[in-house]
Amino acid sequence: MTSKPARPARSGDADLIVIGGGIYGVMLAFEAGRAGRRALVLERGQIGDATTANWFRILHGGFRYLQSLDIVRTRESAAERRWFLDFAPDLVQPFPFLMPLYGDGLKRPSFLRMAFLLESVLTAGRNRGLRPESRIAPGRTLSVEETAALYADVRREGLQGAALWQDAVAFDDRALMNRLRHAAESLGAVFEEQTPVLDLQVSGDRVSGVIVGGPRSGPRTAPLVINAAGPWSGEIAERFGAPAPELFRPTLAFNLLIDRPPLAATGLAVAGPSPGAPMLFLLPLEGRTFAGTWHVEWQAEDREARVAEADVDAFLQALAQAAPALGATRGDVLGILPGLQPLAKGSRTAVCDRPLTIDHGRKGGPRGLISVSGVKYTTARHVAQQVVAGLPDPADC
Known part of the structure; x- marks a missing residue:
């Protein structure tokens, strides 16, 4: 990894300001520094x-993109997964996942064997x-007996x-974020x-900076401002006189931390027997089960993610269909982890x-203002990396 370290940015001499300290804001700062x-x-x-x-x-390697033969994104995701494995090998490790196959649609052993071979190439x-x-390791298919040996309650x-x-998988996500920030x-x-x-x-x-509130309120100057505020990015763009309704239309996604022992030593990708049942993932996490991800239509005007009890119950009902041996009840839910994600065009819940x-x-709008919705x-x-590569030369700012 080659880089050209910059002097630490101070108010008044930053080359760019990034609004938002989520994963996209941190990565923009990292790539800008490089x-x-x-x-x-x-x-x-x-x-x-x-x-x-x-x-x-889960840091996905892009296998699912093969369903639509999206070769570019398959390779892109695999390359970025490799980057994380190389960047923080003590925090990001390979982890196995098992998906039972019942012959529904593309979920057949014959198709998966071909897909794994194509992925390897x-x-x-x-x-x-x-x-x-x-x-x-390369993916492979298992027999019924091998499946039951790994997942007894299948x-x-x-x-x-x-x-x-x-x-x-990055089990300690906070440590990974701290590593990226550092x-x-x-x-x-x-x-x-x-x-704020x-x-x-x-x-x-042209942009010359921003005004901030908080304990150190006042101006922050820079010739470039990148709006990477996630669910708040659309609101910020509008406040800046550059409305972009397409920037972030929210849908709610959430995961559950469940106080039930994992059903297998591997992660599981499971769905109920009903046609169209959603695919759910179960991840062993410190002796408990981390379940995801459930998607819900977001109708509120604000951008503070929250989950209704009825939506938690619906997720638990789907889990009961997909993995009845888990036996999860509302009393087993230790944590609800919600977030707003950008909504797919023409959908009510899909990301x-x-x-x-x-x-x-x-x-x-103002020159030097860029918004990113990841x-x-x-x-x-x-x-x-792509955003930073497309920024104007500092001499032109």
Whole structure:
């Protein structure tokens, strides 16, 4: 990894300001530092909170994109998974996942065997440079007997076997976020918490900085401002006189930490027997079960994620269908981890599957204002890299 460390950014000499200290804001600061630019990250709460704090801990390698033959994103996700495995091998490890197969649609052993073979060819460099314990093993299919040996409570009726693959998992997500933040700081980034951004400063038709509130209220100057505030990005863009309704239409997603022992030593991808039942993931987490992810239509005007009791009950009912042996009840729920994610066009609950970057100066807004709405934790660095690569030369700012 080559980088050109910048001097730490101070108010008044930052090359760019990043609004939002989630995974996208941190990665933007990191990639800016690698490019020799000094980033000042302004976060209204704590770095890594809100949606970023409540993700499902899996760094996906892009296998699911093969269903639509999206080869570009398959390779992109595998490369970013490899980056995480290399960056923090003590915090990000390969972990096995098992999906029982009942012959529904593409969930057949014959199809999965071909898909795993194709994945191996398309992501041949997925382990390049990694230490042995960080390498991702190729996926394979299991017989009915092998499936039952790993997952004793599997539903036997109609079972044809299982798919077994590895992805990367970050069980200590807070430690990973701290590691990423420190890496950005080592490249010159400065982070200010409890610092809400109140307004944009403009000189002529170009950005000159922002005004912040909080304990250290006042101006922060920089010729570039990147709005990466997640659920609040649309609100901020509108406040800055650069409305972009398409930037972030929210849908609610949440995971549950359940005080029930894991059903298998592997992660599980399970669905109920009813047609169209959602695929749910169960991840062993310190002797308990981490379950995700449930999606709900978001109808509130505000952007503070919260989950209704009825939605928790609906998730538990789906889990009872998909994994009845778990036996999870409302009293077993230790934690509800919600976050607002960008909504897919034309849907009420599905998450958008592509990031969105808007250069507001090209749409009649202030020059030097850019908004980024990301989707996946796994590919946040790649998106940040593209955004930073597209920034104007500092001499032109």
